[in-house]
Every structure is written in C-alpha cells, then in structure tokens.
Amino acid sequence: MAAYEGKETGEQALLRKLFSHxxxxxxxxxxxxFENCFLxxxxxxxxxxxxxxxxxxxxIDFRKCDQKLGSKDGLFKLTRPVRPxxxxxxxYDQMxxxxxxxxxxxxxxTIITTLLDAEEYPRTEIIALYLKR
Structure with missing residues (x-):
C-alpha cells in the first residue's frame, strides 16, 4: 500500500521497498x-x-552472447551503468x-532471468513461467 502519486510511488520504487521480504x-x-541492472x-x-x-x-543479440546455450538462449554480461x-x-559502490x-x-x-542453469531451467520452462504471470 502506498501513495498513488508523487516521488518514489512508481512500481520500481515500490518494489525496492519490498527488498527485505x-x-x-x-x-x-x-x-x-522491472528489467534493469540495479533491480x-x-x-x-x-x-x-x-x-x-x-x-x-x-x-540482446544472441549471436554475440557470452555463452550460447541454444537457439535464442544464452548468457550475457551486463556492465554496471551510471548511478541512478x-x-x-x-x-552504488556495493553494486x-x-x-x-x-x-x-x-x-x-525476450525474457531475462537470473536463473542461469539451462539444464535446471530450460528455455521453454522459463518462457512458460513468464507467460503464467
């Protein structure tokens, strides 16, 4: 529950308030x-x-991924952007x-996940999970 307008009332700000949960x-x-490096x-x-x-x-260019896991499936490295x-x-220094x-x-x-193990979390299951949301 939060205010409906004003600073720090957007969805990302509200999510940041839940980080201890x-x-x-x-x-x-x-x-x-929600897909950004800091979140x-x-x-x-x-x-x-x-x-x-x-x-x-x-x-996202699957031809240039850091580790190819399959067709349209790969690991990528994100570099820390400037401080928001x-x-x-x-x-920021802890990121x-x-x-x-x-x-x-x-x-x-294109779905982004931090579930990195392609055998435990296959491409099709990640997509199916996202589509259930």
Whole structure:
C-alpha cells in the first residue's frame, strides 16, 4: 500500500521497498518495467531470482552472447551503468561491476532471468513461467 502519486510511488520504487521480504529461492515475475541492472542486482542480494521481460531499451543479440546455450538462449554480461538518482553512492559502490543474466526468446518476447542453469531451467520452462504471470 502506498501513495498513488508523487516521488518514489512508481512500481520500481515500490518494489525496492519490498527488498527485505524475498526469501532464498523466491522467483519474482515481472514485466519489462522491472528489467534493469540495479533491480536485478538488488534482488539477487536479497536472495531472490527474477524472470522479467526484456526492457525495450536493452539490445540482446544472441549471436554475440557470452555463452550460447541454444537457439535464442544464452548468457550475457551486463556492465554496471551510471548511478541512478534514487541510489546512494554507498549503495552504488556495493553494486557488482558485472552481472550475468540468462536471456531466452520465443516468437514474441525476450525474457531475462537470473536463473542461469539451462539444464535446471530450460528455455521453454522459463518462457512458460513468464507467460503464467
């Protein structure tokens, strides 16, 4: 429950307020609004994995992935971007310089996840999980 307008009332800000709640093994499902490097890193620190649709601004080229896992399935390294306004310098300094993500694609969507083991979490199951959200 939160205010409906004003600073820090957007969906990402509200999610950041919940970072103390995930438990080890939780998987958060979300749309492309949530797929950014800092939210991924913060949720991993909170011991939660994510399955989010790719943000439209992020370019994913499966021909140039860091580790190819299959057709339209691969691991990519994200480099830490500049510090956003909402993040303190102290927290920014704690963020990893690189973050590995698993990207999978079907005909309509590219899904980003922190579930990196392709044998335990196959492409088809990641897509099916996202579509159930």
């Amino acid at each position: 995930p438990q080890d093994g939780d998987i958060l499902l979300g749309d492309a609004n 991924l890193a913060l949720l991993l620190q909170a011991k939660a994995d994510v399955v989010f649709e790719k943000n439209g601004a992020r370019h 306004e909402w993040m303190s310098q102290e927290l 990893p310089a690189e973050l590995v993500i698993h990207a999978v694609k079907n005909k309509r969507r």
